[in-house]
Amino acid sequence: MTGTFVGMPAFPEAARAALADTQLRHNLAHATATIRGKRAAVVGEVEDWESLRLAGAAVKDRALRDLDQQLVTLEEQLTARGATVHWARDAAEANAIVADVARAHAVEEVVKVKSMVTQEIGLNEALEAEGIAAWETDLAELIVQLGEDLPSHILVPAIHRNRAEIRDIFRRRMATAGRPAPADLTDEPAVLAAAAREHLREKFLRAKMAVSGANFAVADTGTLVVVESEGNGRMCLTLPEVLVSVVGIEKVVPTWAELDPLLRLLPRSSTGERMNPYTSTWSGVTPGDGPQEVHVVLLDNGRSRALADDVGRQALRCIRCSACLNVCPVYERTGGHAYGSVYPGPIGAILNPLLKGTGVDEQTDALPYASSLCGACFEACPVRIDIPEVLVELRSQVVDSHREDRVPKPETAAMRGAGWMFGDAARWARLGRVSGLVGRVLGRVGGRAGPGGRRTLSRLPGPAAAWTDARDLPAPPRESFRAWWRRTDGRLDEEDQGR
Amino acid sequence: MRVALMVTCVNDAMFPGTGAAVVRLLRRLGVEVDFPEAQTCCGQPMVNTGYLDEAVPAVRSFVSAFEGYDAIVTPSGSCAGSARHQHGLVARRSGDAALGMAVAEVSPRTYELSEFLVDVLGVTDVGAYFPHRVTYHPTCHSLRMLGVGDRPQRLLSAVRGLQLTELPAADQCCGFGGTFALKNTDTSVAMGADKARHVAQTGAEVLVAGDNSCLMHVGGLLSRQRSGIRVMHLAEVLAATEDER
Numbered sequence: 058m059t060g061t062f063v064g065m066p067a068f069p070e071a072a073r074a075a076l077a078d079t080q081l082r083h084n085l086a087h088a089t090a091t092i093r094g095k096r097a098a099v100v101g102e103v104e105d106w107e108s109l110r111l112a113g114a115a116v117k118d119r120a121l122r123d124l125d126q127q128l129v130t131l132e133e134q135l136t137a138r139g140a141t142v143h144w145a146r147d148a149a150e151a152n153a154i155v156a157d158v159a160r161a162h163a164v165e166e167v168v169k170v171k172s173m174v175t176q177e178i179g180l181n182e183a184l185e186a187e188g189i190a191a192w193e194t195d196l197a198e199l200i201v202q203l204g205e206d207l208p209s210h211i212l213v214p215a216i217h218r219n220r221a222e223i224r225d226i227f228r229r230r231m232a233t234a235g236r237p238a239p240a241d242l243t244d245e246p247a248v249l250a251a252a253a254r255e256h257l258r259e260k261f262l263r264a265k266m267a268v269s270g271a272n273f274a275v276a277d278t279g280t281l282v283v284v285e286s287e288g289n290g291r292m293c294l295t296l297p298e299v300l301v302s303v304v305g306i307e308k309v310v311p312t313w314a315e316l317d318p319l320l321r322l323l324p325r326s327s328t329g330e331r332m333n334p335y336t337s338t339w340s341g342v343t344p345g346d347g348p349q350e351v352h353v354v355l356l357d358n359g360r361s362r363a364l365a366d367d368v369g370r371q372a373l374r375c376i377r378c379s380a381c382l383n384v385c386p387v388y389e390r391t392g393g394h395a396y397g398s399v400y401p402g403p404i405g406a407i408l409n410p411l412l413k414g415t416g417v418d419e420q421t422d423a424l425p426y427a428s429s430l431c432g433a434c435f436e437a438c439p440v441r442i443d444i445p446e447v448l449v450e451l452r453s454q455v456v457d458s459h460r461e462d463r464v465p466k467p468e469t470a471a472m473r474g475a476g477w478m479f480g481d482a483a484r485w486a487r488l489g490r491v492s493g494l495v496g497r498v499l500g501r502v503g504g505r506a507g508p509g510g511r512r513t514l515s516r517l518p519g520p521a522a523a524w525t526d527a528r529d530l531p532a533p534p535r536e537s538f539r540a541w542w543r544r545t546d547g548r549l550d551e552e553d554q555g556r
Numbered sequence: 557m558r559v560a561l562m563v564t565c566v567n568d569a570m571f572p573g574t575g576a577a578v579v580r581l582l583r584r585l586g587v588e589v590d591f592p593e594a595q596t597c598c599g600q601p602m603v604n605t606g607y608l609d610e611a612v613p614a615v616r617s618f619v620s621a622f623e624g625y626d627a628i629v630t631p632s633g634s635c636a637g638s639a640r641h642q643h644g645l646v647a648r649r650s651g652d653a654a655l656g657m658a659v660a661e662v663s664p665r666t667y668e669l670s671e672f673l674v675d676v677l678g679v680t681d682v683g684a685y686f687p688h689r690v691t692y693h694p695t696c697h698s699l700r701m702l703g704v705g706d707r708p709q710r711l712l713s714a715v716r717g718l719q720l721t722e723l724p725a726a727d728q729c730c731g732f733g734g735t736f737a738l739k740n741t742d743t744s745v746a747m748g749a750d751k752a753r754h755v756a757q758t759g760a761e762v763l764v765a766g767d768n769s770c771l772m773h774v775g776g777l778l779s780r781q782r783s784g785i786r787v788m789h790l791a792e793v794l795a796a797t798e799d800e801r
Contacts, residue, residue: 068740069739069741072742072743076743076746386728386729386747387743387747390743390746390750391743425606426735426736426739426740427743428733428736429729429731429733429734429736430604430733430734430736431696431700431729431733432696432697432699432701433696433700433728433729435700436700449603449604449606449642449645451606452604453606453607454606455606456605456606456607457606472601472605472607472610473607475597475602475610476607476609479565479596479599479614480596480613480614480616480617481596481617482594482595482596482621485565485568485597486593489569492569507779507786508779508784508785509786509788513779523741524737524776526741527741527745527777527780528745528748528773528777528779529775529776529777529779530772530776531571531772531775534571534572537568537569538563538567538572538576538591539591539593541575542575542593543593547576547579547591
């Protein structure tokens with residue numbers, strides 16, 4: 058699979074570049090704070106949000122428990138309604154199926170509904186290689202595509218761009234892709250949206266084929282569901298003659314009735330709206346109305362691998378709302394590109410290694426560590442994915458994949474040493490005595506006095522420099538707690554205690 | 557009630573004053589607290605870095621040190637969270653059923669300091685005196701893993717002379733995150749710098765929290781900026797009395 062953006066460095070390095078981009082940090086802090094505020098307000102309106110979360114998680118868990126059967130039912134229902142169902146093990150198979158359909162109809166361009174899964178498999182690039190142009194019709198995806206950029210957020214792919222940058226992209230690039238931007242284009246949101254509308258309208262009316270994903274796939278009725286805010290998706294789903302929907306197998310919901318909690322959880326978590334403006338559903342072909350040929354590609358691409366992971370399986374509950382991105386302090390400062398994937402943020406940090414496997418490449422293995430484990434993501438997740446729990450599990454899988462390495466990493470040696478030392482209080486106490494000695498020396502000659510009087514160190518050698526490059530460190534105390542307790546039985550006043 | 561102090565490895569080695577403050581505070585409240593010397597570390601540094609096997613010895617020494625106590629009190633939301641939510645995982649991984657049973661016995665009796673004071677002892681006014689302008693940072697693991705809620709603020713509000721000012725974006729992580737502070741230094745420092753800026757905005761003289769590791773990180777940045785703002789553990793503020801002045 059194309060799990061990561063090609064050529065991306067591992068997270069710490071990519072993050073450093075992002076952190077240095079002050080415009081990016083400003084754009085992100087502003088945008089995520091706005092969405093956080095909207096989400097908090099509408100979530101607060103729901104009387105028992107926690108029950109709704111539990112209900113949503115239960116629906117997805119039920120679907121995942123007997124996923125094989127749910128998928129067979131879905132296929133039967135879709136086929137009965139006139140759709141052609143394809144199965145794709147990986148990105149290459151899925152892309153080939155879509156390209157085959159396009160070739161069969163001799164189309165040179167397709168319009169696309171915003172879809173994470175087609176980004177995951179690199180469909181646009183695969184179609185381009187076949188001489189077929191795939192045009193994004195979601196406003197933010199259009200900005201990313203015209204800017205020859207990469208998406209940086211699940212819901213708001215151009216979140217890293219501000220209005221002025223978007224105006225420049227439209228001016229520079231719209232003409233080469235179709236209808237040019239008007240000469241008097243300003244950076245007013247309404248003016249920018251109007252320019253995109255005119256540009257896209259030509260594409261909708263011309264296109265013979267559309268490609269979509271699906272937010273949900275209802276097994277018992279054979280219904281695919283897309284929710285959106287702009288209406289572009291609905292244009293793609295109804296105007297062209299041929300429709301291909303690429304659907305991750307984890308999108309299955311057993312019954313129509315079970316859509317209910319999910320359709321309530323998603324907009325509030327995602328856009329901070331009570332209800333999403335457009336909900337489109339389709340089931341195969343309706344004669345004389347809408348696309349007369351419908352293909353559905355059911356895609357695995359690592360999902361069965363994730364399903365086999367006892368702890369990580371819960372990540373397949375994800376409904377791609379992006380609430381975890383908007384509350385994540387790491388995402389807020391580093392942006393989506395640092396994650397090197399179309400799935401950035403906390404969910405990307407677990408989904409990418411789950412789909413791709415750990416111990417395969419350094420870029421993916423760095424992702425479970427791209428978190429301070431603060432837990433804000435779990436709190437925000439509408440389907441209660443315990444992202445910190447999965448992060449820790451994946452970290453252990455990364456470590457386990459290197460247990461047989463001939464030359465252990467310095468970190469491994471350090472952790473083994475710590476494990477050995479913490480297995481015996483006497484060993485740990487001996488280290489405390491050494492540290493106390495260091496503290497006594499530093500107390501006289503090292504560092505400077507910080508507020509409160511304690512000596513402070515500003516420059517340490519070796520690996521400790523990673524700390525003191527930006528942060529001071531208090532000098533070790535002259536006496537550990539343990540030594541003080543042993544000396545005094547905890548009876549002396551603080552003045553007598555060696556600090 | 558037999559009460560044990562779990563001082564934590566960071567406090568033992570770097571912040572002995574916090575352990576001493578817990579001892580003084582609990583004694584003042586009539587609780588005799590013991591310090592089992594067999595204790596070392598909760599194992600969290602290893603677990604959170606993915607070294608689950610390496611955490612087994614720490615969990616073993618934890619249960620053997622604290623078995624038989626009615627309550628284990630620790631001045632760390634993070635380490636209490638580790639005991640309550642990670643020790644079971646480590647024990648399961650070790651395949652040692654006896655260890656698993658011991659963990660199931662011990663870990664639910666582990667309390668973060670503010671939980672112990674408010675829930676077990678039932679006090680919010682601990683008779684402290686601290687005449688300073690203070691702001692409080694609710695550390696992530698206290699807030700989200702343990703759910704201590706406003707217990708620390710209730711305790712601080714009852715301290716005589718103390719002026720508590722609200723910290724902007726208080727519930728955002730300070731960026732410490734254990735080995736995250738070293739593995740992703742740049743991001744960690746960026747998060748900490750925003751936290752330090754918010755602390756400075758409050759005009760407080762002292763930043764208080766229930767975890768010295770988070771304070772070491774934010775305090776390290778405040779110190780580098782020569783802000784003049786002190787960091788103090790909640791236990792030390794609650795232990796302070798008028799007699800000491």
